[in-house]
Amino acid sequence: xxxxxxxxxxxxxxxxxxxxxxxxxxxxxxxxxxxxxxxxxxxxxxxxxxxxxxxxxxxxxxxxxxxxxxxxxxxxxxxxxxxxxxxxxxxxxxxxxxxxxxxxxxxxxxxxxxxxxxxxxxxxxxxxxxxxxxxxxxxxxxxxxxxxxxxxxxxxxxxxxxxxxxxxxx
Amino acid sequence: xxxxxxxxxxxxxxxxxxxxxxxxxxxxxxxxxxxxxxxxxxxxxxxxxxxxxxxxxxxxxxxxxxxxxxxxxxxxxxxxxxxxxxxxxxxxxxxxxxxxxxxxxxxxxxxxxxxxxxxxxxxxxxxxxxxxxxxxxxxxxxxxxxxxxxxxxxxxxxxxxxxxxxxxxxxxxxxxxxxxxxxxxxxxxxxxxxxxxxxxxxxxxxxxxxxxxxxxxxxxxxxxxxxxxxxxxxxxxxxxxxxxxxxxxxxxxxxxxxxxxxxxxxxxxxxxxxxxxxxxxxxxxxxxxxxxxxxxxxxxxxxxxxxxxxxxxxxxxxxxxxxxxxxxxxxxxxxxxxxxxxxxxxxxxxxxxxxxxxxxxxxxxxxxxxxxxxxxxxxxxxxxxxxxxxxxxxxxxxxxxxxxxxxxxxxxxxxxxxxxxxxxxxxxxxxxxxxxxxxxxxxxxxxxxxxxxxxxxxxxxxxxxxxxxxxxxxxxxxxxxxxxxxxxxxxxxxxxxxxxxxxxxxxxxxxxxxxxxxxxxxxxxxxxxxxxxxxxxx
Numbered sequence: 001x002x003x004x005x006x007x008x009x010x011x012x013x014x015x016x017x018x019x020x021x022x023x024x025x026x027x028x029x030x031x032x033x034x035x036x037x038x039x040x041x042x043x044x045x046x047x048x049x050x051x052x053x054x055x056x057x058x059x060x061x062x063x064x065x066x067x068x069x070x071x072x073x074x075x076x077x078x079x080x081x082x083x084x085x086x087x088x089x090x091x092x093x094x095x096x097x098x099x100x101x102x103x104x105x106x107x108x109x110x111x112x113x114x115x116x117x118x119x120x121x122x123x124x125x126x127x128x129x130x131x132x133x134x135x136x137x138x139x140x141x142x143x144x145x146x147x148x149x150x151x152x153x154x155x156x157x158x159x160x161x162x163x164x165x166x167x168x169x170x
Numbered sequence: 171x172x173x174x175x176x177x178x179x180x181x182x183x184x185x186x187x188x189x190x191x192x193x194x195x196x197x198x199x200x201x202x203x204x205x206x207x208x209x210x211x212x213x214x215x216x217x218x219x220x221x222x223x224x225x226x227x228x229x230x231x232x233x234x235x236x237x238x239x240x241x242x243x244x245x246x247x248x249x250x251x252x253x254x255x256x257x258x259x260x261x262x263x264x265x266x267x268x269x270x271x272x273x274x275x276x277x278x279x280x281x282x283x284x285x286x287x288x289x290x291x292x293x294x295x296x297x298x299x300x301x302x303x304x305x306x307x308x309x310x311x312x313x314x315x316x317x318x319x320x321x322x323x324x325x326x327x328x329x330x331x332x333x334x335x336x337x338x339x340x341x342x343x344x345x346x347x348x349x350x351x352x353x354x355x356x357x358x359x360x361x362x363x364x365x366x367x368x369x370x371x372x373x374x375x376x377x378x379x380x381x382x383x384x385x386x387x388x389x390x391x392x393x394x395x396x397x398x399x400x401x402x403x404x405x406x407x408x409x410x411x412x413x414x415x416x417x418x419x420x421x422x423x424x425x426x427x428x429x430x431x432x433x434x435x436x437x438x439x440x441x442x443x444x445x446x447x448x449x450x451x452x453x454x455x456x457x458x459x460x461x462x463x464x465x466x467x468x469x470x471x472x473x474x475x476x477x478x479x480x481x482x483x484x485x486x487x488x489x490x491x492x493x494x495x496x497x498x499x500x501x502x503x504x505x506x507x508x509x510x511x512x513x514x515x516x517x518x519x520x521x522x523x524x525x526x527x528x529x530x531x532x533x534x535x536x537x538x539x540x541x542x543x544x545x546x547x548x549x550x551x552x553x554x555x556x557x558x559x560x561x562x563x564x565x566x567x568x569x570x571x572x573x574x575x576x577x578x579x580x581x582x583x584x585x586x587x588x589x590x591x592x593x594x595x596x597x598x599x600x601x602x603x604x605x606x607x608x609x610x611x612x613x614x615x616x617x618x619x620x621x622x623x624x625x626x627x628x629x630x631x632x633x634x635x636x637x638x639x640x641x642x643x644x645x646x647x648x649x650x651x652x653x654x655x656x657x658x659x660x661x662x663x664x665x666x667x668x669x670x671x672x673x674x675x676x677x678x679x680x681x682x683x684x685x686x687x688x689x690x691x692x693x694x695x696x697x698x699x700x701x702x703x704x705x706x707x708x
Contacts (some may be wrong), residue, residue, distance in 0.1 A: 004562050019601040022647055028631070031466075031484070032446070032464050032465045032466035033466060034466035034467070035204050035446070035449065035463060035464075035466045035467075036446075036466070038449070039447055039449060042449075053697055066467070069468050070466070070467060071587075073451060073469065073624075074448075074449035075449070075450035075451065076449035076489040077449060078410055078449040086693055093369030093370040093527075093564065093567070093568065093598075093614065093615070093618075094370065094371045094528060094598075094600060095370050097527075097528050097529070097600065097602065097606065099349070104688060129409075129450075130368060130370070130409070130450065130452060130622075131368065131369070131370035131371065131372075131567070132409055133279070133372070133373035133376045133409065133410065133596070134373065135366065135370070135371045135372075135373060135525060135527045135533070136373075136525070136526075136527060136533040136534050136535075145411065147501070152481065
């Protein structure tokens with residue numbers, strides 16, 4: 001999902017701009033500030049657009065290439081907004097042996113999107129992620145930071161439907 | 171601390187059950203409780219013993235004495251004589267040579283206890299990880315207080331004498347690292363705890379941090395005192411939110427208590443710890459990549475030497491140890507090097523935390539002395555293979571080895587494994603039964619390395635990609651015999667020419683496959699079939 005024309009870049013949104021500025025001034029002085037600031041921006045804003053990267057670079061007085069290098073290196077950083085709910089499939093070895101690929105197939109079938117994509121209503125983003133360290137529960141699906149262990153493909157459709165329904169209910 | 175001296179292993183297969191093994195187990199537990207041996211003796215069962223005549227069968231370690239058949243009424247005598255007074259009971263011992271031969275895998279190594287001994291995990295699940303008072307109630311802080319009474323050199327000597335080896339996977343002697351940093355001149359030195367546990371299948375460090383965060387802080391304090399450092403970092407992978415919270419709270423509480431900061435407990439010694447959260451990059455577990463990441467850049471490994479011990483974080487001498495390594499430090503300082511060496515094997519003393527995963531009946535976390543065998547882990551702790559026969563095990567997350575069935579009885583310690591060309595890795599044991607295809611498994615590993623390669627050096631960037639493509643071709647039925655030669659060459663090239671540990675170990679699974687599973691690989695190419703039916707082959 002890219003920013004649609006009516007969505008402003010966070011830099012042009014006064015409230016978000018304040019968050020960005022306060023993050024930079026809060027951590028800007030410490031050693032290794034760049035990673036810390038980007039981590040907080042990812043957490044507070046949800047993504048780090050190119051204009052934001054350039055802005056951080058200017059404030060920290062480092063080349064934009066350095067900021068972009070860091071953003072593109074670590075898998076936590078995203079440059080585009082995600083859906084409201086994040087569904088992550090652990091594809092660590094234990095989950096692979098435990099049948100993670102069948103779960104991914106099921107999700108594709110139910111939601112009609114691939115991992116890395118967001119449903120058209122902006123509700124659910126599918127992602128694959130690295131080992132979450134809950135291997136004895138394999139296969140694991142992480143929905144909004146909550147681990148669901150020993151998930152079977154048949155159950156999984158129900159779990160997804162519940163996530164969708166939770167939005168409709170008041 | 172739960173360190174047991176004896177272990178009772180009782181057969182509990184269907185035939186044993188028919189001969190009252192359940193009652194025997196209960197009788198053992200009761201007799202052990204009556205003699206107040208619960209803290210010293212562990213009782214476990216083994217669900218598959220094989221075709222032996224006299225059941226139930228009981229093995230008592232570390233003597234590896236076999237008693238069979240054992241009736242519930244024999245148990246009080248056994249416990250009193252063998253476990254309490256330390257005398258064997260000759261009348262009850264199994265004498266049938268056929269049986270003894272069949273269970274030789276259980277008894278051949280006398281001296282190493284296959285029982286759980288919790289040193290690194292001593293407080294996990296016992297103390298409240300969010301309460302420093304609870305930590306103090308369980309000997310917390312005493313090791314640091316003891317260390318402060320010693321000279322820093324003596325602390326380093328104790329760690330050296332203990333023979334503790336790094337638990338992150340490489341097995342480098344911790345004491346030598348400490349000594350090297352201590353001896354490097356420089357006013358500013360750093361202590362770093364590597365908690366970027368990203369090896370798939372490994373979650374021992376997460377459990378330690380979530381269950382006993384204060385011990386890590388205490389160990390870092392001891393290390394800082396020993397090497398002369400005043401600043402430390404804990405690098406925790408970003409996926410571990412609960413561990414991050416708990417360690418953060420533990421640091422806060424320790425600081426409020428005066429255990430971190432300036433002039434700690436009036437000793438004139440300063441030390442403080444920062445937390446650095448990772449952002450999702452496997453390579454940052456590599457120590458120099460981790461340093462780059464703390465410095466705020468891309469986590470690309472540096473060229474070594476210089477090693478971090480002389481030029482680490484911001485060019486200063488830096489001590490980097492894994493969480494599990496640190497967790498072993500306070501007990502060693504408290505109980506001494508000789509005590510620590512009483513566990514494990516002479517070249518790899520102590521215990522190791524393993525995570526058991528995959529096709530076994532019981533998955534989870536154990537801490538056992540170095541030197542127990544894979545077969546023991548599978549049968550005693552994994553409670554046997556689920557569905558089919560054991561085929562191979564994969565150690566150490568991704569950057570370990572593939573252990574074929576023929577190496578099941580090799581003692582699991584750094585040197586014994588190295589001798590037979592495999593590696594212990596970080597402690598994950600993924601057990602695979604015969605429904606798993608070796609080509610598919612190695613392909614998944616190759617894909618992992620291809621994905622996680624940082625791209626800095628060519629051998630790794632190109633090599634991991636090529637390995638993955640060749641293996642994909644083979645698994646889809648397009649393999650040629652030339653591919654095997656290419657794979658051989660690639661695995662050697664990755665090992666010899668890569669800059670860091672990621673590339674150097676990326677070829678290991680391929681090499682293990684070529685060494686031990688060549689026939690299965692060739693079947694994919696020559697016959698065009700995947701013997702297990704896993705690979706698509708179209």
